[in-house]
Every structure is written in C-alpha cells, then in structure tokens.
Amino acid sequence: MGISKSGNDDEIVTLLAGHQAAMLAFTHSLLPGDPGVKDVVQRANLVLWRKRSEYQSGTSFKSWAFRIIHWEVKAYLKESSRKSWLIVDEELTHMVVDSMLEQEEQQPLDALKASLESCLQKLNPKHQRLVTHRYFTRKTLQEFSEEVQQPVTSLKTTLGRIRIALRKCIDAQLNIQSIQKPS
Structure with a gap:
C-alpha cells in the first residue's frame, strides 16, 4: 500500500473507523435480514481505501461512503441473485439511498440554522433589534437610523461587528457539536 496522492491516509483511517456503525446500519437498511451485510461493508471498506485519493477533505465522508x-x-x-431466491426491488433501493443521502446533506444545514x-x-436586545430590522424587514437602514437617531x-459598523461575533459564535458551536458527535 503506497501513500495516497492527497496524503490523507491518517484522515481516511480516522473517518473509516468513526463511520463503521453508520455504514453497517446503512447497509442493513439496504439488505434487511441478509447475512452478507458485513461482507458488503468489508468490500466497501476496501473500495474506500483503494479510492482514498479521490476523497476531498472537508466534504461529507458519510455521503461518499454511502x-x-x-x-x-x-x-x-447481482452476484447473489444467481445463487439465491432473494429479490430486492431496485427502485425501492434507489429511494432508500436517495432519502438517506438527502437527509445526510440536510443535517449540516439544520445544525447551522440552530x-x-x-x-x-445571545445578542443584547439593541443588537437583536438592529439585526431583525436589517435582515427581516423591508425598511431601509436609513429609516432605522432615523428611528434610533444614530x-x-x-x-x-455595528452590523459588521455583529456579523463577526455571530460567525465566531456559530463556529464555536459547530466545533463543539463536531467534537461531541463524529461527522
């Protein structure tokens, strides 16, 4: 095994280890009751390792793995259909995959919104009022300026500072969430 072109082997090993339970659960959802689930996950692990240079750091590893x-x-x-009587509806499989991938893509947006x-x-009431006026009303900043006599x-300038403070607060909260729950 050589070093990958992107040099992200340590990251891939960490992501693979951290996502095994989700990968197993996803495979179980696609092959309910099938004894080959662990074999499929193992084969997927091998493919993920072989294709590790294609993974772009910072993107959703779970979506890529799924x-x-x-x-x-x-x-x-396809392989087992030659050996078995088990029939799985391909359209249903696509629906499950699409649904799970859509849910995976929505989760980061939900976390960001929260x-x-x-x-x-956490903003003081005066700053909350300014943000509400600026982003949730159709009035101009000039009109608000006249209202508050500023x-x-x-x-x-205050809005700029508030945006910076919000960005720092959001980043801190998302970092705490990512530490508490593997991505």
Whole structure:
C-alpha cells in the first residue's frame, strides 16, 4: 500500500473507523435480514481505501461512503441473485439511498440554522433589534437610523461587528457539536 496522492491516509483511517456503525446500519437498511451485510461493508471498506485519493477533505465522508456502499450492494445483489431466491426491488433501493443521502446533506444545514438562532439569542436586545430590522424587514437602514437617531455609518459598523461575533459564535458551536458527535 503506497501513500495516497492527497496524503490523507491518517484522515481516511480516522473517518473509516468513526463511520463503521453508520455504514453497517446503512447497509442493513439496504439488505434487511441478509447475512452478507458485513461482507458488503468489508468490500466497501476496501473500495474506500483503494479510492482514498479521490476523497476531498472537508466534504461529507458519510455521503461518499454511502454511495460506494450503494454500488457494493448492487454488485452483491447481482452476484447473489444467481445463487439465491432473494429479490430486492431496485427502485425501492434507489429511494432508500436517495432519502438517506438527502437527509445526510440536510443535517449540516439544520445544525447551522440552530447555531445561528442560538447565537442571535445571545445578542443584547439593541443588537437583536438592529439585526431583525436589517435582515427581516423591508425598511431601509436609513429609516432605522432615523428611528434610533444614530448615523447610518455607525449602524453599518455595528452590523459588521455583529456579523463577526455571530460567525465566531456559530463556529464555536459547530466545533463543539463536531467534537461531541463524529461527522
């Protein structure tokens, strides 16, 4: 086994180890009650390792792994159909795969939204009002400026600082979540 072109072997080993339970559960959902589930996961692990140079760090490893498992399940079913009476509806399999991949892609957005809402609650009421006005009403900043009797430039500066604070708060919350739960 040589070193991968991308030099991410340690990362791949960590991701593979951290996702075995999810990969096994996903394979069980595609092959319910089939005794070959562990074999399919093992074959998928080998494919993932062989294709490790194709993985782009920072992307969803789970989605990448699930796609490979999907192809391994198809190969397994084709191979076992010659030996067995088990019949699995291909359309149903595609629906399960699509649903699980869609859910996987939605989870980061849900976490981001929850973090944003939490961080907005931490702002002082004056800053909450400014953010609400700026992003959730159709009024101009000039109109708000007249309401609160502050210069527009001052409000723009404050908004910039608030955005930086929100970004830091969101990043901190997402980092805490990623430490508590493997990606």
